[in-house]
Amino acid sequence: MIHRSIASLATIAAALLCGCGSGNQAGTGKKLIAVITPSHDNPFFKAEAETAAARARELGYEASVNSHDDDAHKQDQLIDVAIANKAAAIILDNAGADASVTAVRKAKAAGIPSFLIDREINVNGVAVSQIVSNNYQGASIGAQEFVRLMGEKGNYIELVGRESDTNAGVRTRGYHDVLDKYEALKQVGRQSANWSQTEAFQKIETMIQGNRAIKGVIAGNDTMALGAAAALKNAGMEKVIVVGLDGSPDAIASIQSGAMKATVLQPAATISRLAVDQAHKYLTSGSTGLPEKQSIDCELVTPANADQYGLFGKK
16 A cells, blocks of 8 residues: 555656646646546557647647556546646546546546547546547448458458457447358457557467468457567468558558558547547537537548558548
8 A cells, every 4th residue: 555655646746747737837827738548659549649739739728648558546646637737628538438437527526627539438427528439430341341352251360459448349349240241251260459469469370370261350450450460471471361440650551561451540630639629619618519429430541542641630
């Protein structure tokens, strides 16, 4: 308990120093928008954070940027920091649909509205906005392209995201509502790689040892798809079709090089800008004028149009 308390104090102190605290607000007279996302090691979350912070500054706010690393306890600490810093609003890609409810509710009780991006929480009326990619629609169009590339037949493996993540379940359901219609398509393996490229590499490396006859791999995100493509190349199986979901710059480059065959772009930049715009409207008028839950459609990226897309959006 003592060690955790010391760690908590250290985390909060670091956030106060690295973010924009009440001292900066007082010095500039600008209101603070706190941006909190998962780890920036993932380019999707980095793009979210940087886009949201840039948009906040364009609108005349201070912006702090921090990562909870998918740790609900760390997220609670960062929400406490935002409250202590008298943030005007919080832009949050949360650390769990259930685990994040208390933190968002705590911010609301402190008079700080939250605007959620990418991931929903399992309660309505606590956040002002919950703006997410239409993961089901995105998975559906990705699966349709996978079916076309597979010629409607053959053995395939599915890599699934973190089981506790709502998006992982939605994406796999979107995939299978399409794939399961084709009797000649056979799923011969399914593993969670927890959104990790390293874990995806290891899982595919193991799974293909007894299954070299696979024709395709469909992954719940681009990071896992890239890991799968690397493992297949290492095994001399470059012809295996790999499809992902996210639209990351690395995945687009992989498509252009021929390693991956397609991905589905989540409009991370668009969603982040929308969240900040809605926060600004709410702070200046008392309402966003929009429903709490909002879904933004995804776009299919293939070799034919890959050069049209950049950092999680159209160039």
